[in-house]
Amino acid sequence: MTxxxxxxxxxxxxxxxxxxWRLRIAGDDSEPDPAVSEAFNQWLAxxxxxxxxxxxxxxxxxxxxxxxxxxxxxxxxxxxxxxxKRTGERRWGLxxxxxxxxxxxxxxxxxxxxxxxxxxxxxxxxxxxxxxxERRQVTLADGSQVALDSDTRLVxxxxxxxxxxxxxxxxxxxxxxxxxxxxxxVTARDRTVVATGTAFNVDIMGPSVHVTLIEGSxxxxxxxxxxxxxxxxxxxxxPVALKAGQQLATLAGSPAATIQPVKxxxxxxxxxxxxxxxxxxxxxxxxxxxxxxxxxxxxxxERAARLNVSGVFRTGDADDFARAMAQYLHLQATFxxxxxxxxxxxxx
Amino acid sequence: xxxxSPVSARDHGELVARLDARFRGPLMVFFLRRRxxxxxxxxxxxxxxxxxxxxxxAPESTDVYIFQVAANLLRDRARRRLTxxxxxxxxxxxxxxxxxxxxxxxxxxxxxxxxxxxxxxxESLAEAMRALGELGERTRHIYVLHRLEKMRHKEIAAxxxxxxxxxxxxxxxxxxxxxxxxxxx
Numbered sequence: 203m204t205x206x207x208x209x210x211x212x213x214x215x216x217x218x219x220x221x222x223w224r225l226r227i228a229g230d231d232s233e234p235d236p237a238v239s240e241a242f243n244q245w246l247a248x249x250x251x252x253x254x255x256x257x258x259x260x261x262x263x264x265x266x267x268x269x270x271x272x273x274x275x276x277x278x279x280x281x282x283x284x285x286x287k288r289t290g291e292r293r294w295g296l297x298x299x300x301x302x303x304x305x306x307x308x309x310x311x312x313x314x315x316x317x318x319x320x321x322x323x324x325x326x327x328x329x330x331x332x333x334x335x336e337r338r339q340v341t342l343a344d345g346s347q348v349a350l351d352s353d354t355r356l357v358x359x360x361x362x363x364x365x366x367x368x369x370x371x372x373x374x375x376x377x378x379x380x381x382x383x384x385x386x387x388v389t390a391r392d393r394t395v396v397a398t399g400t401a402f403n404v405d406i407m408g409p410s411v412h413v414t415l416i417e418g419s420x421x422x423x424x425x426x427x428x429x430x431x432x433x434x435x436x437x438x439x440x441p442v443a444l445k446a447g448q449q450l451a452t453l454a455g456s457p458a459a460t461i462q463p464v465k466x467x468x469x470x471x472x473x474x475x476x477x478x479x480x481x482x483x484x485x486x487x488x489x490x491x492x493x494x495x496x497x498x499x500x501x502x503x504e505r506a507a508r509l510n511v512s513g514v515f516r517t518g519d520a521d522d523f524a525r526a527m528a529q530y531l532h533l534q535a536t537f538x539x540x541x542x543x544x545x546x547x548x549x550x
Numbered sequence: 551x552x553x554x555s556p557v558s559a560r561d562h563g564e565l566v567a568r569l570d571a572r573f574r575g576p577l578m579v580f581f582l583r584r585r586x587x588x589x590x591x592x593x594x595x596x597x598x599x600x601x602x603x604x605x606x607x608a609p610e611s612t613d614v615y616i617f618q619v620a621a622n623l624l625r626d627r628a629r630r631r632l633t634x635x636x637x638x639x640x641x642x643x644x645x646x647x648x649x650x651x652x653x654x655x656x657x658x659x660x661x662x663x664x665x666x667x668x669x670x671x672x673e674s675l676a677e678a679m680r681a682l683g684e685l686g687e688r689t690r691h692i693y694v695l696h697r698l699e700k701m702r703h704k705e706i707a708a709x710x711x712x713x714x715x716x717x718x719x720x721x722x723x724x725x726x727x728x729x730x731x732x733x734x735x
Contacts, residue, residue: 266678270698281691283695
């Protein structure tokens with residue numbers, strides 16, 4: 203299928219034609235116009251390129267619909283409504299279309315209402331959160347991108363001087379829009395990651411924090427001295443510079459941290475719905491799996507918790523994970539309504 | 551009754567060919583309007599034909615029933631999905647007979663997107679917003695007014711002082727650009 207796709211020549215002109223067809227068949231009346239439908243179907247069947255171009259158009263047609271209440275989409279809707287209102291008001295005397303203006307007013311009110319619910323602004327702070335099993339991509343005001351993993355809470359505070367974010371729980375990947383005059387920092391527990399234009403992943407795992415640098419450079423420093431983040435390289439209490447492909451892991455309750463090379467792809471596999479473990483303790487793997495699961499994996503047994511595991515798992519499938527672990531590590535899995543317990547079976 | 555007999559198989563073949571010639575286009579449009587992909591729309595269209603085989607209506611009444619069969623097909627799918635999800639929410643059950651027109655007012659029943667597609671949609675948001683940002687201001691706003699605020703071409707044209715065809719050109723340009731940048735289904 204992929205091979206087919208690549209050999210098809212889809213140019214802009216063809217996409218325009220497909221988009222014109224998508225517009226023509228649009229409508230909400232019950233019965234499509236037979237003549238238009240027939241012509242459309244003939245066009246669709248005429249060449250594989252047409253079908254492929256149409257598929258892409260169909261995907262683009264309502265690509266934002268599922269995200270109508272996402273903060274960046276709300277912003278785009280407000281902008282569009284403002285624009286229509288401004289332009290409409292300028293033309294008010296010329297050609298007043300009251301019905302359209304009324305719809306604009308109603309839409310503005312609706313967008314404001316949605317905004318108030320899902321986009322709480324407190325003292326210039328934006329709070330983004332995801333629930334269990336939910337992932338979300340957010341574009342911040344400066345164009346920086348944040349991907350939020352399941353069960354994550356992120357507070358964003360932008361001022362003219364600085365872009366300050368706090369990851370309160372969970373995991374997120376940051377792709378930072380370059381602006382050296384407005385440092386971008388992410389604080390997670392007792393560490394602050396300072397970046398200018400770069401991509402990195404921050405993961406709060408129990409009491410520790412994992413920072414993985416995907417590209418560019420960042421400084422990780424203890425959060426203690428709350429400077430307004432002028433020069434990132436300012437000598438502070440043992441700031442650490444990371445190189446791309448390195449992961450810094452703090453140790454619970456200790457100023458010390460370890461740095462080791464990792465595959466950035468593995469650290470951000472969650473964005474693709476996968477969890478990749480490379481020789482990590484079972485307890486840690488379970489904690490990650492549990493982020494997405496309704497039924498949690500628990501490991502009451504210290505010996506079991508320390509066993510190391512490797513493998514690739516789908517997020518949201520704790521049952522599968524538990525079964526695989528039981529099989530490969532020779533553990534006993536006990537399923538109850540809200541948890542799966544992994545224990546070392548009694549010897550014998 | 552027995553589809554295995556050669557005669558009825560040929561009859562079925564003829565009926566499907568007739569239905570196909572006459573209704574494939576309208577049925578495809580019917581499903582595509584409801585956010586299904588082309589492949590899904592093709593499967594659903596085929597399923598409508600199969601359901602039509604099971605009926606012994608007079609051929610003239612096909613026109614009347616075929617969209618009802620299509621709507622009922624969606625209703626059954628939605629109901630199966632709801633049953634899977636929440637077995638105890640009987641109140642969510644669809645009315646027994648829904649016309650195609652009635653389906654419009656039941657988005658929860660019409661939306662039958664798989665979790666995988668929702669996930670894909672999540673990942674495509676950033677890409678779509680980037681692509682949207684690359685469009686001219688007017689084109690971008692018109693796309694948003696039409697696709698998200700669900701305003702009609704005529705209303706947008708009246709507000710912005712443009713012709714309807716100019717508004718349509720903006721929408722086409724925006725959709726084509728989004729398709730080019732991020733429309734991989």
